[in-house]
Amino acid sequence: MEPERRRRRPAVSCILCRRRKIRCNRETPCSNCAKSKNATCVYRDPPRPPRPDGPLHPLVGDASQTVQIQTSEPAAMSLLTPASSEPTHHGSSRPPPQHTTALTGSTATSAAASPSPRTYGQPSSRRPAPEQAVSSGPSPANTASVSTFTRDTHVETKTLHLSDFTANYHLHTEHRSAGQSQSQVVTKCVTHKTRLFGQSHWVNAVGLLSDMIELIQRSLRDPMSKLLVMERRCKSLAKVIKARRRPPWPCPPTPELPGRLVCDALVECYLDTSEAIFRVLHVPSFRRDYEAVWDPSRDPDPAFLVQLKLVLAIGAAAYDSTFSLRPYAIRWVYEAQTWLSEPEFKSRLDIPALQTSILLLMAREATGVGEEMVWATLGTTVRIAMYMGLHRDTAGLGLVTVTLLVAEMRRRLWNTILELMLHSSLTSGAPPLITLDEFDTKPPGNFDDDQLTDQEGDDLTPRPDEHFTQTTIAIALRSTFPQRLAVAKHLNDLSSRPTYSETLKLDAELREAYRTLTHTLQACKSAPRSPSELGLRTVDLILRWFFIALHFPFFAPALREAEFAFSRRAAVENALRFWRTAFPHPLSLSDDLADDRLGRIAINGSGFFRTTAVRALVGIAIELQTLAREEQGLSLGPVELRPDLLLAMEDFTVWAWKSLETGQTNAKCYLVAAVIRAQFEAVRQGLSHEDTEAFVFKEAEAAEERALGLLEAIEASGRQTQEDAVLGVGVDDVGHGLDLTTGLSVDWNYLASDAMFSSMEMDPMSWVLQ
Secondary structure (H helix, E strand, C coil), X not given: CCCXXXXXXXXXXXXXXXXXXXXXXXXXXXXXXXXXXXXXXXXXXXCCCCCCCCCCCCCCCCHHHXXXXXXXXXXXXXXXXXXXXXXXXXXXXXCCCCCEEEEECCEEECCCXXXXXXXXXXXXXXXCCCCXXXXXXXXXXXXXXXXXXXXXXXXXXXXXXXXXXXXXXXXEEEECCCCCCHHHCCEEEEEECCEEECCCCHHHHHHHHHHHHHHHHHHCCCCCCHHHHHHHHHHXXXXXXXXXXXXXXXXXXXXXXXXXXXXXXXXXXXXXXXXXXXXXXXXXXXXXXXXXXXXXXXXXXXXXXXXXXXXXXXXXXXXXXXXXXXXXXXXXXHHHHHHHCCCCCHHHCCHHHHHHHHHHHHHHHHHCCCHHHHHHHHHHHXXXXXXXXXXXXXXXXXXXXXXXXXXXXHHHHHHXXXXXXXXXXXXXXXXXXXXXXXXXXXCCCCCCHHHCCCCCCCCCCCCCCCCCCCCHHHHHHHHCHHHHHHHHHHHHCCCCCXXXXXXXXHHHHHHHHHHHHHHHHHHHHHCCCXXXXXXXXXXXXXXXXXXXXXXXXXXXXXXXCHHHHHHHHHHHHHHHHHHHHHCCCCCCCCCCCCCCHHHHHHHHCCCHHHHHHHHHHHHHHHHHHHHHHHHCCCCCCCCCCCHHHHHXXXXXXXXXXXXXXXXXXXXXXXXXXXXXXXXXXXXXXXCCHHHHHHHHHHHHHHHHHHHHHHHHHHHHHHHHHHHHHHCCCCHHHHCCCCCCCCCCCCCCHHHCCCCCCCCCCCCCCCCCCC
16 A cells, blocks of 8 residues: 655744744744844745635725735835835725735735735745836845825835844835825835834934845844844943943932032033023023032022033033043933922922023933933923913013013023924924914024123113124024924924925025025124134034935935936035034044034034934935946946045044944944945945955944944943942042032932932934934
8 A cells, every 4th residue: 555645835934933843923033033032033935924814805995994015025125215116096096906915903804815925025036027126226125015095195114124133114105196206205204113203313314224234134144143242242231331320310419519620611611512502591690600609608509500510411512522521411410300300390480490491401412311302301391481471572471571681581592492392303303393373482682691681671772683692693593493494394294295396495495594694694704703613513514404304305216316316416415514514624534623612512412413424424325335336337447436425434434433432332323334334345346246245244243343342341441430439439530530529518308309200211212323
């Protein structure tokens, strides 16, 4: 009798699940590999789709409740093209049923499928259509595309899997009008973990790095990869370093201050940098109270000491090129947060408390304490200011008894709040949540601080516009506020229509406003006092930031279509000028920042410069790679590229390394800079795909190894400092040079709040910046 023949069935589980003999859900990665934190999930054969629970049949229902999940084809998928490769569907129309699965509500049912259905991550043998193959490079293998159809909107979501570093990115693209071309459809927003980022957020640049991400992902398939092991070690060290810097909570304010010389230097750093642009304090009053702090016969005001420490924390970012006072600055921020968390409500509805709230937001960005949550916290400050009536001008309220000092301080504080709203909107990719109709407060008057007195009856007239004062720069920035607000709303508001024609219109309006601002500030140079170089550079940085954010959504389409060539040029040129404004002298040629406070802030701080620098690097790097590919085969000699762009890319690597040296704990920024630079070198040298992968991976390992050594040294130094503190070694003995014994004796215990505030820093928003 012939033995029974066993049917050979293809393996559908991943290799690890088959070895362990456990059920596999056949995803990429599967649920078991995700739970066990395996770096890779490998299938011997492409995974098959799960068997449907019911019969196959097309769904018939309301379009607003139907979601079409389209499978991803690696050859055709590219994050450089956020628009769908299929035509836009509207009204009651539906996309073709081939290769789709329909979901209604929370119950999934398979739609009518072709004889060979596919699921996420499964390679396709079908060659993409010519119009689909628009990617300029390889694309991630672990991607998925989801489309949601309503009566007037088609939202396509593409998921980028980065399981080896962080959670997935979901890029959402909106198709709104029937006449909207595919080329004009750009990524509307990105979701990552529990956050939603608008177009202005730097994370939108991740889509342009799809080929780099795929290359790194392939190199990390081995769970024991040296690069992956070092990256995990760097992340562990970063957590230890940040936890050691973080003071216990609650952190009640103390009377301890640095020595007088250090305090004087920090105050001057703040007044020359932040206060020169964003007016918060009345400088003569502040100096008067500051001198009283050092009077041993007087007890200092606890509220003013909290405000003073925030000023010191902001100034610490520009104090030296190593940010040696970072641990103290972080503690000062925590002390201020503890003080403001005290359940005192009506008593805090005054100008000093509002100044402290504004300074706290600025200090958090300067020191990197929850800087990604400033937009959310700023909402409370805005509402407190409105509750105090700062959004209404004193003249409109009929407050004739208000002194000139109070009236101008109200205008200055509201003006600074408006600036912070715009900045946090662009940084966090969130809507500004304010319109021009919601306030009538006039811009600050062109007064010097010593002109403002607290005497009733003062009726001074502001100085002419060409006369430079301590408020001139703030007034000049305010003149561009309507145009910049329109840009922020265009990028991040839900109701905005990010068409290219609207982008060009906003660009023209912003350029005209910038031109007027430039003429105003240039006219001040002939006055007895003129704006400082640092102030002019800061204004230029802010305006360039808005131009970059405005044109970057169309940067990827501009690489393929001449229709968007203006945005490509605008994005690259503004990115280059943004970088050169921050660092007039290339870092790769000279790293001397002894007299450049703005350069120190750009390296030490965690504000808008860091997020914009990443986007600037991506734009410059992609432009160089595109130029290198375009020039290949068109010249018999070596390919010559723009030296200014090459120098800027070199500078970014130096900047990322210096940021690590000054206390930044995320090594991924330096890793990305090294990988982008190596990838460009491979393109310029014309290396094959295999040689490119080997070269880039080698450079990535070298960069990660260098960063790991630096973080280990920082962790060891912090451990030694902690041990010295336990043994009673003075601060001067560990090299900080601070005298924390000022002889102040104030009962600070009553300032501690019983309410617990979670001071834990958020998880990293991305795998580039923390």
